[in-house]
Amino acid sequence: MKDIPSLVVDLRASAIKKRKAAAAELGKSGNLSAIEPLSAAFSDSHMAVRCEIVQALGRLGDSDAVPLLITALEDPEPGVRSAAIAALGKIRDRAAVSALIICLTDRDMTVRIGAAEVLGKLGDHRAIQPLTSLLGDPFSDVRTAAQAAIRKLTIK
Numbered sequence: 001m002k003d004i005p006s007l008v009v010d011l012r013a014s015a016i017k018k019r020k021a022a023a024a025e026l027g028k029s030g031n032l033s034a035i036e037p038l039s040a041a042f043s044d045s046h047m048a049v050r051c052e053i054v055q056a057l058g059r060l061g062d063s064d065a066v067p068l069l070i071t072a073l074e075d076p077e078p079g080v081r082s083a084a085i086a087a088l089g090k091i092r093d094r095a096a097v098s099a100l101i102i103c104l105t106d107r108d109m110t111v112r113i114g115a116a117e118v119l120g121k122l123g124d125h126r127a128i129q130p131l132t133s134l135l136g137d138p139f140s141d142v143r144t145a146a147q148a149a150i151r152k153l154t155i156k
Helices: 004-010 016-029 032-041 047-060 063-072 078-091 094-103 109-122 125-136 140-154
Strands: none
Touching (some): 004 016, 004 032, 047 063, 047 078, 063 078, 063 094, 094 125, 109 125
């Protein structure tokens, strides 16, 4: 594995593959000093790089990444939004609950499912009412995820 400064330089490389690999390695490094350069690189024009960045932040597992991950929930690409939800699920910081509740109304089914699942894990009762609105979702997988999350939040 390259050292952190070299990986940070690679985040600005012209090759997409190199930027993605650098983000992945920074996430695996376990070094929390990688949060700042990963966050700075989130403006990358390529969706796959942004996706890798949010996954790396999730792997690092530190609450300092939560503000950027909340911002990533508004990315135009559903894959990035889903990756951000998964990363927030790994970090388990309740500061993301309000933003995740908004994701329950996302136009993308996988984003709604992910948000429901993570809200169930976070254990914040503010999510119960918004989750009940998904019980009428046209997709059965969304309804199932909402039901499971509601069960987790109401059975203690």
